Amino acid sequence: MSAERVPTVVNVVMAGLGGQGVLTASDILADAAMRAGLDVKKAEVHGMSQRGGLVTSDIRFGDRVWSPMVPPGEADYLVLLAPTELEATRAVLKPGGVLIDTGVVAAEDLPNRRSLNVALLGALSVHLSIPEALLLDAMRADLPEKLHPTNEQAFAIGRERALAAR
Amino acid sequence: MDRSLLSGDEAVALAALHAGVILGTGYPGTPSTEILEAFFELGGKAQWAPNEKVALEVGLGAAFAGGRALVTMKHVGLNVAADPLFTAAYTGVSGALVVVSADDPGMASSQNEQDNRHYAVAAGLPMVEPADAQQAYDYFLHAITISERWGIPVIFRMTTRVCHSKSVVISGRTEIAPPGPTHFEHDLPDRVMIPAYARPAHKRLRAKLAEIAAWGETCELNREIPADATAAGAAYTTLGLVASGVSVLHAAEAAPGARILALGLTYPLPIERVRAFAGSVDRCVVIEEGDPVMTDTFHAAGIDLEGKPETYRFGELNVGRVRRILGHDALEERPVPTGKAPELCSACPYHTVYNTLRKHDCIGAGDIGCYSLGVLPPYQVMDTLVDMGASIPVGLGLRHALPDEQARRVVSIIGDSTFIHSGIPGLVEMIYNPPPTGHVVIVLDNGTTAMTGQQEHPATGRTMEHTRTGHVSIEGVAQALGIPSVTVMDPYEDPDTFERLLIERLAARELSVIVARRPCVLAAADIRRWEQAAAAAANPIQMAPEAAVAAAGAATGGAA
Numbered sequence: 108m109s110a111e112r113v114p115t116v117v118n119v120v121m122a123g124l125g126g127q128g129v130l131t132a133s134d135i136l137a138d139a140a141m142r143a144g145l146d147v148k149k150a151e152v153h154g155m156s157q158r159g160g161l162v163t164s165d166i167r168f169g170d171r172v173w174s175p176m177v178p179p180g181e182a183d184y185l186v187l188l189a190p191t192e193l194e195a196t197r198a199v200l201k202p203g204g205v206l207i208d209t210g211v212v213a214a215e216d217l218p219n220r221r222s223l224n225v226a227l228l229g230a231l232s233v234h235l236s237i238p239e240a241l242l243l244d245a246m247r248a249d250l251p252e253k254l255h256p257t258n259e260q261a262f263a264i265g266r267e268r269a270l271a272a273r
Numbered sequence: 274m275d276r277s278l279l280s281g282d283e284a285v286a287l288a289a290l291h292a293g294v295i296l297g298t299g300y301p302g303t304p305s306t307e308i309l310e311a312f313f314e315l316g317g318k319a320q321w322a323p324n325e326k327v328a329l330e331v332g333l334g335a336a337f338a339g340g341r342a343l344v345t346m347k348h349v350g351l352n353v354a355a356d357p358l359f360t361a362a363y364t365g366v367s368g369a370l371v372v373v374s375a376d377d378p379g380m381a382s383s384q385n386e387q388d389n390r391h392y393a394v395a396a397g398l399p400m401v402e403p404a405d406a407q408q409a410y411d412y413f414l415h416a417i418t419i420s421e422r423w424g425i426p427v428i429f430r431m432t433t434r435v436c437h438s439k440s441v442v443i444s445g446r447t448e449i450a451p452p453g454p455t456h457f458e459h460d461l462p463d464r465v466m467i468p469a470y471a472r473p474a475h476k477r478l479r480a481k482l483a484e485i486a487a488w489g490e491t492c493e494l495n496r497e498i499p500a501d502a503t504a505a506g507a508a509y510t511t512l513g514l515v516a517s518g519v520s521v522l523h524a525a526e527a528a529p530g531a532r533i534l535a536l537g538l539t540y541p542l543p544i545e546r547v548r549a550f551a552g553s554v555d556r557c558v559v560i561e562e563g564d565p566v567m568t569d570t571f572h573a574a575g576i577d578l579e580g581k582p583e584t585y586r587f588g589e590l591n592v593g594r595v596r597r598i599l600g601h602d603a604l605e606e607r608p609v610p611t612g613k614a615p616e617l618c619s620a621c622p623y624h625t626v627y628n629t630l631r632k633h634d635c636i637g638a639g640d641i642g643c644y645s646l647g648v649l650p651p652y653q654v655m656d657t658l659v660d661m662g663a664s665i666p667v668g669l670g671l672r673h674a675l676p677d678e679q680a681r682r683v684v685s686i687i688g689d690s691t692f693i694h695s696g697i698p699g700l701v702e703m704i705y706n707p708p709p710t711g712h713v714v715i716v717l718d719n720g721t722t723a724m725t726g727q728q729e730h731p732a733t734g735r736t737m738e739h740t741r742t743g744h745v746s747i748e749g750v751a752q753a754l755g756i757p758s759v760t761v762m763d764p765y766e767d768p769d770t771f772e773r774l775l776i777e778r779l780a781a782r783e784l785s786v787i788v789a790r791r792p793c794v795l796a797a798a799d800i801r802r803w804e805q806a807a808a809a810a811a812n813p814i815q816m817a818p819e820a821a822v823a824a825a826g827a828a829t830g831g832a833a
Contacts, residue, residue, distance in 0.1 A: 124613060137439055141278045148405070149278075150438040152381040158646065161612025173526035175405065175438035175519070178592035179609075195612035 116169030118177040119231070121224075122196045123188030125159045128224030131249065132186070133164035135228060136237075138245035140168035143237045150175035161192050163199075168237075184234060186227050207231050212268045222254075222261030229265025233273070239266070279442045281435040284406040285343075285373065286311035287444060288413035293452035295340035295368075296320075298328040300694065301725040302347030303382040304436035305375035309345055310728075313737050321722075323731055324661070324694040325350035329357045329372060336366035336426070337464060339455040341417055348376040348389045349660065351428075353695070359396045361426050363474035364464050365481075368455070369420035371413065373429045378562045379589035381433050384641065384658065386588075388563035393428050393540035397478050399485050400428045400540035401494060402518045406440045411447045412537055415494055418449060423481045430539070432562065434519045434589065486541035494537030495546060504529035512599075513554030515547055515571075515578065517561060520590050524560040527595035542567060544574045551578045558599060562590045617646045622765035622791035623717055626686075627652040629764075629772045633779070635684050636675075638668035640696075642688035643724045643793075644717050654686075661691055665699025665714055672708035680710040681779055687714065690722035690730040692747055703784055704754050711783040713775070716747055719793035720800055727796040739803040741811060751786040758785040765791045 119136065123129040133149055140147040151164035165177040182199040187208040200206065211230045214220035225246060232242050243262065247255055279287065285308050289297060297312045297319040299305065313319035322328035325346040332344035346354060351374045358372070374392065377383040393400035401416045403409040409431065416427045462470045489495065498521070512531040516524045521535040534550045536542065551557035551571075557578035559568045568580035582603030585594060594606075617623055627647045630637060631654050639645060639655035640663060648655035657667050668685035675683065687696050696716075703712055722728040729735045734744025751759045758778060764771040771789065778785040792800050 122612075125615065134439075137278055141276075141441060146441060147278065148438060148440040150434055152433065152437065158615030158618065158643070159613070160615030163612075172440070173522045174592050175434055175440065175522065176591050178526075180593070189613075192612045195610045198610065 116167045116172050117184075117235070118182045118201075119166045119184045119186065120163060120177055120182045120196065120199045121166065121186045121188070122161065122163040122192055123224070124192070125162050127162075127188045128221070129162045129164055129188060132224035132228050133166050135225070135242065135245045135249050136166050136231075137168070138249060139237050139242040140166070142241045142245060143168075145169060145237075146172045148172045148175040161189075161195060163196065184231055186231055188223055188227060205234060207234075207269070211272060212265045216264060216268070217257075217261045219257040219261070222258050225258040226261040226265035229262035230269035232262070232266055233269045275444050277442055277444075278439050279406045279410075280307065280437055280439045281403065281406045281409040281431055282307035282437070283311045284409035284442050285413050285429070285431075286315055286317070287442070288410045289343045290315045290317050291444065292341055292369075292414055292417045292449050294343045294417075295452070295455065296332065296335045297343040297345065298322050298331050299343075299345030299373070300325045300328055300350055300353075301690075301722050301728040302350050302375070303725055304377060304433045305345045305347050305350075305373055305431070306725045306728065307436070308343075308373060309737070312343070319737055321728055321730060321737055325354040326357060329354040329361070332370055332372070333357060333361050333364075333366065333426075335455075336368045336370035336420075337364075338457055339368040339453055341369040341421075341452050343371055343373070345373040346375070347383065348374055348387055349383065349385065350374075351389055351392055352387075353661065355392070355396075358392070358398070358426070360466050360471075362396045362398050362478050363466055363471055365424040365474075365477070366420065366426060367424065367458075368452070369417045370426040371416045371420055371429050372426055373431060375436050376430060376432045376563070378432055384660065386563065388566060389428070389430055390539060390566045391564070393430075394566070396428075397482055398426055398428050398540070399423075399482075399538065400430055401537060402430045402539050403435055403537065404517075404519055404521045404535065405435065405438065406442045408537065409435060410442050410444055412494060414447045414449045415537075419485070421450075423485060425478075425481055425485075428540075430518070432518055432589070438519075482541055485538075486543075489538045489541055490543045490546050492538055492543075495543050496535050496537070497550070498525055498533040498535055500532045501529045511555035513550055513557045515550065515557065515559045515567065517567065520560045520562050520595070523590050523592050523595045527592045528599060536567075539567065542570055544571070544576070547571055547578075548574065548576045551576050560590070560595055560598065614649060615646060616649065617643065618794050620794040622719060622763075622789070622794070623647065625764045625768040625771060626715065626717065626789055627654050629768065629775055630654040630684065630686075632772075633775065634682060635779075636671065636679065636682050638664045638671060638683060638685045640664035640685075640687040640691045641724075642691055642717075642722075643719075644686060644688055645724075647686070662687070662695025662699060664691075665696055666702055668714070669699070669703055669706070669708055669712060672710050672712055677710060680708065681782075683710075683712070684775075684779075685712065685714045687716055688723070689716060689718040689720065689732050689747060690728075692716050692718075693731050693745060697750060700751060700754050700756065700786070704756065707784055709782075711781060711785065713778045714786045716786065716788045718747060718788050718790040719796070720790070721793050721796040723793045723796065727793065727799065733800075735803055735807065739799075739806070741807040748786070748788050751788075756784050756786050758783060759788070760785070761788040761790055763791045764789040
């Protein structure tokens, strides 16, 4: 075990309502971080997620990740799929942390509204050092093949919008 | 060696496969459910039991036969299984028996946050606690080895964050001996716990625990994480933390300059190692979630170290809370903002039932499952909720005690899987000790264990693989017990009939069971598919599609 204990990790919190694909998007991000050779941890609370309540998922990656949970007020990025849940989740962001929400890319902007999770992942990707190709690889590995084209499009639209807004 | 991103639950399943576990059994319960599902997906033999007590007993039998058995449940499930647990500590096992207790500090999806470390102490069983998925994999293999070496069941305690957090797992580094063959040898004094045999068995148990305690002082499940010399805050260099489970990770991050004694064997605790560790630092603090189980044990042994302020007994720990513990911050914490609460699915068949119960001002003795959401607005028709199966006995107790006008409005509300789990003894009580006003039990039968993610159970008549097996009829059980009025109907299709029936049964002053049967909207399509596949398998002559659908309909829905 490394003695390197001072954290140099990227902290992402994804939030939305049950059924919006928060857990899928967080799986893709964590998978991509692992493909990039990073240490990664991901924490979430399941259980009631299929009943439409607030679902949040913490994804942390870097050289060495300890706790699986993003410490309160230390998220670098908050990816929010449901605007109604901003009040309940904004406290996770650190001062100067980046909110990535439906103001960047909304479901209406997409060929399939259900790809909002992947579109916001595309928007997040412009901020990350994880190569775009690895995120797309992870997406393809985690989703059934018939969903690949619409999600590739959604990812690209999210990425474009975020780049344009910079 | 293989590198993959796994949840703690998936890591246990993979370890069970690599350990040659002969049988995995349990009852679904968040956050433990995915262990058996993943074990099954990996090709292991896994099956759902009607409840945790039965699961533990089946696992015990497999371990008496010399096999390696895995039994899974959530923390409150261990209460149900406590009876065999305590005496299995005396009998011991010939193979291996690892009992996963998945605790839920913070109650993400549970009715209490009991700390099952107390069970290890109370029953006298070794307890192993992993911190993350890698340790869930490695330590499960150690747990099997401990169980076989000392012939003793082992409690493998996980928590919500360990079960559901994903992290990188490298498998294949921890050694495990291949499983031996199963066989039976008569050994009455070891396995038959009449008093004459149980008295020496108790002494054998204590002797095993003493040996395990001595071994635990230096075992590799208890490790020290060195301080990071580059960390800011030189004052931390004389800080030592003792932690277990996911708290180890919070502690390592919260205080990079501290030395950490990370305990993976938490019963019996390595008292002398902790004493030496505490003596080697200026300040020693125990970082533990839940009750101060370790702190109290160390204090009782005369070790000079600190626990945590009372406010940190409640809920789960995180990096921020560990920092506050280290900063002596004992102030009451601000509640975390909550987002949108879960609710019944919009097309859930329970809506019409709850509308009717609310309209008639019923007193609802409730139970555990999706239908527990009937406690929330707009219905609020769940007046009590305590434990699995409590709806029927608590409803009976209310009827016995309440004045007639109120007693007549009491109904017990229980789901299909919960009915199978522990509802049947309540019906037996109802037949044996009927209240003067009679009673009305509503079984909300949506054909699946919906809350935990649509698992099969004995009343679906399908196995974990969704193939056909023996089927327990809920109405058949009620009729066989002698309940005078048993009705099966679809409340969604026909809400008016349900309302008329309820009014009639509440007024009847006799014992009634209403089976309100309609498949869960989330599971209905899958159930149709499984039934079609099962029908095709049962009848090798090619069925016309319409006939297959009709057969599926007869098996799952409609009035029986």
